[in-house]
Every structure is written in C-alpha cells, then in structure tokens.
Amino acid sequence: GNASLNLNGSIEASLEGKVDNLPLSLSLKGGPGTLAEAGKKTWPLRIDASASGATIKGEGAVVTIEDSNILQITTRISGNRFESLGPLIGVSVPAMGKFDLHADISSDGDVHEAGNLRVQIKNNRFSGSVRWEGKTPRPVLSGRLSAERLKLSDFEVSSKTAPKRRRTGLLDRPIKLDALNAMDARLEFTVKSVADSPMPVDDIRSTVTLTNGELKAPFRINLAGAPVGGQIQLRRRNNAPTVSFNANAEKIDVGQTLKQLKMTEMVTGTTDALEIKASSAGKTLRTLLEQAAFTLQLKPADMSYPLQIAGKTLDFTFSGVELTTRKGAPLAAVFEGMFNGTPFNGDVSTANLAGILKANALLPLRVTIKKADLNFKAEGII
Numbered sequence: 342g343n344a345s346l347n348l349n350g351s352i353e354a355s356l357e358g359k360v361d362n363l364p365l366s367l368s369l370k371g372g373p374g375t376l377a378e379a380g381k382k383t384w385p386l387r388i389d390a391s392a393s394g395a396t397i398k399g400e401g402a403v404v405t406i407e408d409s410n411i412l413q414i415t416t417r418i419s420g421n422r423f424e425s426l427g428p429l430i431g432v433s434v435p436a437m438g439k440f441d442l443h444a445d446i447s448s449d450g451d452v453h454e455a456g457n458l459r460v461q462i463k464n465n466r467f468s469g470s471v472r473w474e475g476k477t478p479r480p481v482l483s484g485r486l487s488a489e490r491l492k493l494s495d496f497e498v499s500s501k502t503a504p505k506r507r508r509t510g511l512l513d514r515p516i517k518l519d520a521l522n523a524m525d526a527r528l529e530f531t532v533k534s535v536a537d538s539p540m541p542v543d544d545i546r547s548t549v550t551l552t553n554g555e556l557k558a559p560f561r562i563n564l565a566g567a568p569v570g571g572q573i574q575l576r577r578r579n580n581a582p583t584v585s586f587n588a589n590a591e592k593i594d595v596g597q598t599l600k601q602l603k604m605t606e607m608v609t610g611t612t613d614a615l616e617i618k619a620s621s622a623g624k625t626l627r628t629l630l631e632q633a634a635f636t637l638q639l640k641p642a643d644m645s646y647p648l649q650i651a652g653k654t655l656d657f658t659f660s661g662v663e664l665t666t667r668k669g670a671p672l673a674a675v676f677e678g679m680f681n682g683t684p685f686n687g688d689v690s691t692a693n694l695a696g697i698l699k700a701n702a703l704l705p706l707r708v709t710i711k712k713a714d715l716n717f718k719a720e721g722i723i
C-alpha cells in the first residue's frame with residue numbers, strides 16, 4: 342500500500358492485504374485539523390474497508406478538548422454474508438445472510454458507545470444502543486435492543502454439512518464458557534412479535550445480566566395470549582456448564598396450544614396453572630440432555646381426551662398432569678381425572694430425553710391405568 346502525510350496535518354493511506362487468507366482492502370483519509378472554538382480542535386476522518394464481501398464505511402472526526410481525544414464517527418457496515426464480518430472484527434460469526442448496520446460511535450479510549458444503533462439481518466430490524474467500558478476492574482457491556490417483528494428462520498445457521506453429521510457434531514461439540522468470565526453485562530431486549538412461531542408469540546421482554554461469570558435472563562412473554570414469566574440461568578460449576586430454567590403461566594387453553602403445535606387435535610380444555618422447572622450440567626449438549634431433570638405440571642386442569650377403540654369411545658377428563666424426568670431416567674407422565682365418569686389415575690413412561698432425540702430409535706412404552714374396578718397395564722415399543 343501507500344501513505345502520505347502533508348504539512349497541513351492531513352494524511353491519506355491505502356492498504357491491500359489478507360486477513361486469515363481472505364483479501365482485505367483499507368483506505369483512510371484524515372485532516373486537516375480545524376480549531377472550532379477555544380480549546381477545541383476537530384480532525385476530520387474517513388475510513389473505508391472491505392473484506393470477503395463485507396464493507397465498512399465511517400465518517401466523523403477526532404475531537405480534542407484540552408488533553409482529551411474523543412473519536413466521533415458515523416459508521417455503516419454491510420454485506421451479503423454475515424460471516425464475512427469475522428476477519429474485520431477478529432471474531433468468528435455465524436452465517437446468516439445479508440446484513441446492514443448503522444451506528445454513531447463515540448470513544449475516548451476507555452468508554453466506547455454506539456448510539457442510534459440500527460441493525461438489519463435479512464428481514465429483521467433492531468434498534469437501540471450499546472456501551473463498552475474497559476477501564477473498570479472487569480469490562481462492562483450494557484445497552485438495549487428492540488425489534489418490532491422477529492423472524493426466527495432468518496437466524497438459522499447455514500451449513501454444507503450433511504444433516505446427520507451436523508446433528509451429531511452439534512450434540513457432541515464442547516460448550517465453551519470462557520466469555521462468561523471475560524466481562525460483566527446488562528442488556529435489555531424487547532420484541533413486539535414473532536412472525537414464524539407455530540403459535541402467537543408477542544411482547545417479549547428480558548434483561549440479561551452477566552456478573553462474575555453467572556448469566557441470568559428473566560423474561561416475560563405472551564404465549565397464545567397467555568402471560569408467561571420465568572428465568573434462564575447459566576453458570577460454570579466444576580469446569581462444566583450448569584443450566585437451569587423455570588417458567589410459569591396462568592390459565593392456558595391447552596387444547597388450542599397442542600393443536601397449534603400440531604401435536605394433537607383431540608385434546609380440548611384448559612389449565613389454571615402451568616409450571617416448568619428444568620436443570621442440567623454437562624460439557625456438551627448430549628451430556629446436558631442425558632443429565633437433565635425436568636418437571637412440567639398442569640394443575641388444576643379441565644382437559645378432555647376421547648379415545649376411539651373398536652368402535653367405542655373412551656372419555657378421559659384430566660384434572661391434573663405432571664411430566665417428569667430425572668438424570669438419565671425415563672420420561673414419565675402421571676395424570677388423574679375421570680374415566681367414563683369414574684375417578685382414575687395413571688402413568689405413562691418411555692425413554693430418557695437423549696433416547697427420544699435419537700434418529701430411528703426404538704422407544705419403550707409403559708402404560709398403567711387404575712380405577713375402582715380396573716387395573717390396566719401394557720408394555721410395548723414405539
């Protein structure tokens with residue numbers, strides 16, 4: 342490349358090269374400086390860079406007030422491939438298609454702020470601001486991001502890997518938590534609606550905090566018109582990720598929810614309370630699934646399920662349902678209610694979560710139903 346420095350204080354430079362074996366071009370123009378007012382100097386600056394399909398354009402100035410230098414620059418970063426940002430920012434990023442980013446950046450060397458932030462990834466648009474403070478005992482990231490409409494399919498990471506190999510690799514890939522100890526953070530997220538969810542999802546609100554390596558994300562969400570609240574927690578214990586999740590909701594139309602999820606159209610009715618608790622620990626997703634403990638409770642409930650057998654209808658009405666699994670144990674459901682007008686209770690069990698997720702797996706099935714004049718047991722394979 343080449344560079345020139347002029348006597349009036351302006352500079353020009355252009356460079357061509359490679360970063361991680363990908364072509365990089367960079368041009369910079371700065372100055373000459375101007376004295377805007379007493380004690381304040383302004384040095385105009387323009388930057389253009391491109392690497393493997395991503396471009397960065399920045400225009401602003403370095404403002405000097407007494408002995409303090411502040412960079413103020415309006416930046417636009419865009420490209421056809423989101424992963425092409427990697428060589429420019431020094432961090433590996435996933436492949437998610439086209440992107441466009443605008444921000445007014447201000448930096449004094451210790452505190453970096455991106456205001457008037459607007460980000461578009463495919464059809465998704467975010468706005469907000471972020472701030473990075475690097476002169477604290479532990480760097481701190483803070484900010485807020487909001488979106489009117491979120492399309493989840495736009496964030497699917499593309500890959501040329503065969504589906505079977507990709508699934509295996511994902512389940513057995515080590516989960517790295519080094520970033521949790523690198524900084525503290527407080528980020529607020531809001532989303533008005535999700536476009537491609539199987540059921541209506543809107544008004545998502547969460548404040549994610551990261552303190553001393555522990556991440557907490559309490560959330561509120563409207564799911565099919567019902568308010569749901571809960572929290573996700575992630576931390577490291579014995580050098581392995583530990584995850585916990587809990588959620589609760591008030592009255593939910595269970596039948597309509599299962600229908601929207603395309604699980605069954607035969608169940609109808611509601612529950613007055615839903616509670617979910619889950620926890621696990623492990624260094625890979627497969628281990629997390631194998632070690633998971635999970636409980637889902639629907640109680641009190643008023644749900645109906647008509648079962649057709651040999652031309653006859655067996656009417657089940659459920660007043661309570663509990664779905665549970667423990668570390669490595671089978672997934673089991675315990676239920677109570679009315680069977681053809683008579684009180685009953687029963688349980689169903691199958692493989693553990695890791696076994697259920699296996700492709701082409703044979704799943705054991707055990708069913709028990711008890712009522713005043715009947716004990717029914719069955720075993721089989723799905």
